[in-house]
Amino acid sequence: MVIKFVVLVLLGGLLALLQRKQVEAKSPHILFIVADDLGWNDVGFHNPAMKTPNIDKLAREGLILNQTYLQPLCSPSRHALMTGYYPYHAGLQHLVILPWQPVCSPLKMKFLPQRLKDIGYATHMVGKWHLGFCSWNCTPTYRGFDSFFGYYNAQGDHYSHTWYNYLDYRDNEKPVKNLNGTYSTFTFVSRAQDIIKKHNSSQPLFLYMAFQNVHDPIQVPKQYEDMYPNIKTQGRRQFSGMVSALDEAIGNITDQLRESGMYDDTLIVFTSDNGGWPKYYGNNYPLRGGKFTVYEGGTRVVSFVHGAGLQKTGESYESIMHAVDWSDTLVEAAGGKPDLMGDGVSQWSSIANNFPGPRTELVYNFDSDLAPEEGHAAIRVGDYKLIDGYPSLYPDWYKPDQLYTFKPEPSIPEMQAHAGRYQLFNLKDDPTEHNDLSKSRPDIVTEMSERLRLLTQNAVPPNYPLVPDPKSNPSKFDDVWSPGWC
Incomplete structure (x- = not known):
């Protein structure tokens, strides 16, 4: 009887292991692309004046998400994407995190890469963080990413990689000082390609590509600006060139997925972090408003999904979706379970089959x-x-x-x-x-x-210190924006 019981226990354990392995084997690679300040009218499939063939092809071959919302600004949006919680539940609803504020997305909230690591994913991040960095515990490699290459702050010079004349460029925890003069989009693509080349495709990969384009300052190599000779306004011409540089970057990354034999097994998600900024030539027409506003132009964003797991493609998804939904949605697509305590709701089964989604309401801010x-x-x-x-x-x-x-x-x-x-x-x-x-x-x-x-009855007051913390001064850290002062 004892032997029979032991055998049954062993068989049960083996079956559970096999089932878990099957789930892991079916987990798609996930390429999560976030563009910065890209407007509703800044892509070719909304505006034929824009030259975005790679984005357009992915969107039209996949599922265009026509009613996807993010926050009006960057830090709140990225917090919602990573945690599945509205910013007003984290004190991040007011403007954005500034480099001299001892503030970051609350450490008690589990980030998307941490959830994916729990179910077997390798996790890597390239690009813009902007979720706080005063403590090392706030930074990407302490919040679930196996590697990080990019910058901590809101923006910076696309060539010198500085903000307020101080360097903000990191390879994991080390400052990068040898890329002054190289356009940031090029460096990000190079790192993404390297990650994909070196990755063992038998393990599911989560690659978070948070591009700097098309955030100001408006800077782009001239060959991209020259793609738009018919645009009269220099700022809009350069901005459009930044969009095409972003598009080429996405094409290069997807080409690398193909070369590595991973493309067909990859779920690609694309979204902007908020609407375009009219002051810096981003455009949301015919939607009203832009970045900063709670009008549709500031919050309803360009978005689509493509690839592994989609049962219906070449269509549009007309159900409401919010940034807080992405964490649960991607975890379910990966074979995991939702966070029942968060503000998000998984829309994976609805998106995969293009059925009506579960969300009926959302809070813009x-x-x-x-x-x-x-x-x-x-x-x-x-x-x-x-x-x-x-x-x-x-x-x-x-x-x-x-x-x-x-x-x-x-x-x-x-x-x-x-x-x-x-x-x-x-x-x-x-x-x-x-x-x-x-x-x-x-x-x-x-x-x-x-x-x-x-x-909003349980909203947390904004965590937005008005007085800069002198301990944040980069002159104390070899003129580099650095953690370790809060």
Whole structure:
């Protein structure tokens, strides 16, 4: 009897191991591409004036996500992508993390690469972090990535890799000082190709490519700018060249996946981190607004999926999706389980089969404790969208290749004067937000404002120190933006 029991236990263990191995064998490689400040109107499949053949091909062969939302700005978006939690549950809802602030995405929140490592993935990151770096514990290789090549801050010179004249370029934990003069997109592609070449394809790979393009400063090698001789405005011409440099980079990475025999087994996700920035020639037309705003132009982003696991392709996915959904969605695609405590919901089965998705509402942002540069708050429930307060700096509809005079940032009292003012739109009938229904449908305003209040009742106050921490000064770290001071 004892022998029979031991045999059964061994057989059960062997079966469980085989099942786990089968799950692991079916796990796709995942290439997660995030463009920086790429607008709705800045890709060829939305605007034929843009030369993005690689992006367009992937999008059209895959599934275009037409109603995917991120935050109005960078740090909040990247936090939502990595954790599955809204920024207002982490104190990151106000503007972005600045290099002299002792702030990072909360360490108690488990990052996507950590979740994927738990189910057998190799995890690598290339590009922009912008989730805090005052402590080493806040940085990529301490938050689930096997390797990191890129920069910690919001932006920097694309050639010197400096911000405020201090270096911000890392290979894992070491500063990179020998690439001054090399365009950052080229260095990122080279590292991605090297990761793919060296990877043992029997293990699933998660490669997070967080490109610097097309964030300001507007810089690009001239051959890319010259691809757009018909664009009159120099800034828009250079910006468009940055988009094409990004497109070529994505083509080079996917070519490497093919050469390494991994392409057919790879799920590719592409998204921008927020809408385009009109001040720096990004364009979201015909959507209203841009980066910083809670209008659609600041939050509804270019996005698609391609490759392994998709059962229906060459179509568009019209269900609502938010940045907080990506963590659970990719973990499920990889064979893992959702985080039942997070704000996200897995949309993998819906995306894979192009079925209606599970999300019916989302919070664009909730930021009422400080001067609301990026909007007090906004919520979508079904087809209706309610904006509460000041929507932000770019409230209009900006066509490409035109020069605009932008109003200066209003004073804090002027912004606070918008508190309690509502705008209501039916996005199904009015996706470009021209017709404010708040006066004609006060019943919907009341219902949605109450729903927003309920969803944000446990919001964490913004963690946004106004006084720079002197310990952050890069002169204390050999003129390099560095961790180790908080």
